[in-house]
Amino acid sequence: MSGDDQRDYDGYARLGLDRSGQAEAFDSIGDRYDEAFPHKEGQLDAGSWLADALPPGSRILDLGCGTGLPTALQLSDAGHQVVGVDISPGMLDLARGNVPKAEFRLADLADLRDGRLGVFDGVAAFFALLMLPRAEIPHALRMLHDLLRPGGLLALSMVEADVDDFAIPFLGNTIRVSGYLREELRQVVCEAGFEIAGENSLAYAPASTDVPPEIQLFLNLRRA
Numbered sequence: 001m002s003g004d005d006q007r008d009y010d011g012y013a014r015l016g017l018d019r020s021g022q023a024e025a026f027d028s029i030g031d032r033y034d035e036a037f038p039h040k041e042g043q044l045d046a047g048s049w050l051a052d053a054l055p056p057g058s059r060i061l062d063l064g065c066g067t068g069l070p071t072a073l074q075l076s077d078a079g080h081q082v083v084g085v086d087i088s089p090g091m092l093d094l095a096r097g098n099v100p101k102a103e104f105r106l107a108d109l110a111d112l113r114d115g116r117l118g119v120f121d122g123v124a125a126f127f128a129l130l131m132l133p134r135a136e137i138p139h140a141l142r143m144l145h146d147l148l149r150p151g152g153l154l155a156l157s158m159v160e161a162d163v164d165d166f167a168i169p170f171l172g173n174t175i176r177v178s179g180y181l182r183e184e185l186r187q188v189v190c191e192a193g194f195e196i197a198g199e200n201s202l203a204y205a206p207a208s209t210d211v212p213p214e215i216q217l218f219l220n221l222r223r224a
C-alpha cells in the first residue's frame with residue numbers, strides 16, 4: 001500500500017462509522033427484498049458486462065451481495081469465482097442457499113480495507129454504496145480501486161438522488177441512504193481512480209408501494 005493510499009485509509013478511520021440499524025433492517029427484510037424489486041434488467045445487463053469482459057475463472061467480489069440474486073448467481077453461473085460480502089447475517093443465509101458455488105463472508109465493507117480478502121479481477125457493487133453516508137463513499141471507492149488488480153473492472157449502481165444519509169421507509173423498516181446526481185457521481189468515481197467504460201440509467205417502479213420509484217444509474221468502470 002502506498003503512502004497516499006494509507007492517508008486515504010487514515011481518513012476513512014476518522015469517519016466514525018455509524019451502522020446502527022442497517023444490518024437489522026436487512027435481516028428483517030430477507031427475501032422480501034427480491035419480491036419488491038422483481039425486474040432487474042439493468043442490473044443483469046451490468047452483471048453481463050462484468051461477466052463477459054473478464055476471462056472465465058476470474059475472482060469477483062459481490063459487495064453488499066444481499067440474497068445473492070441475481071448477481072452472485074449470474075457471475076457464478078458464468079464460471080467466475082465469486083466472493084459475496086454483506087453486513088446482514090440473514091441476507092447471507094439466503095445467499096448461501098441461492099448460490100452454493102460462491103463463497104460468502106459476513107463483514108462490513110469498510111473492514112475490507114485491511115486487504116483480508118486479497119486482490120480481485122472484478123467487483124460488483126449494486127446498490128451497496130448507497131447505504132453509506134456521502135463522506136464515506138469516496139473512501140469506499142478508493143478502497144475498491146486498491147482491491148482491484150490494475151485494469152480490473154467495477155460494475156457500480158446507485159440511485160440518482162441528491163441526498164446524504166437520508167432516512168427512508170423501506171419494506172416496514174427504516175434505512176439510511178445517500179446518492180448523487182449523475183454528473184457528480186461521474187466526478188466522484190473518476191476522482192477515485194476509475195475510467196468510465198459505459199453507463200446506463202433507467203426509471204424503476206418497485207413492486208412494493210412503500211418503496212419509492214427511483215432512477216437507477218449503472219456505471220461500468222475500469223481501474224485506471
Ligand SMILES: C[S@@+](CC[C@H](N)C(=O)[O-])C[C@H]1O[C@@H](n2cnc3c(N)ncnc32)[C@H](O)[C@@H]1O
Nearest residue numbers: 026064065066086087088091108109126127131
Ligand atoms: C439495497 S441492498 C442490495 C443487494 C444486492 N447488491 C442487490 O442489488 O440485489 C444493500 C445490501 O448491502 C448490505 N449492506 C449495507 N451496508 C453494508 C455495509 N456497510 N457492509 C456490507 N454490506 C452492507 C445490506 O445488508 C444489503 O444486503
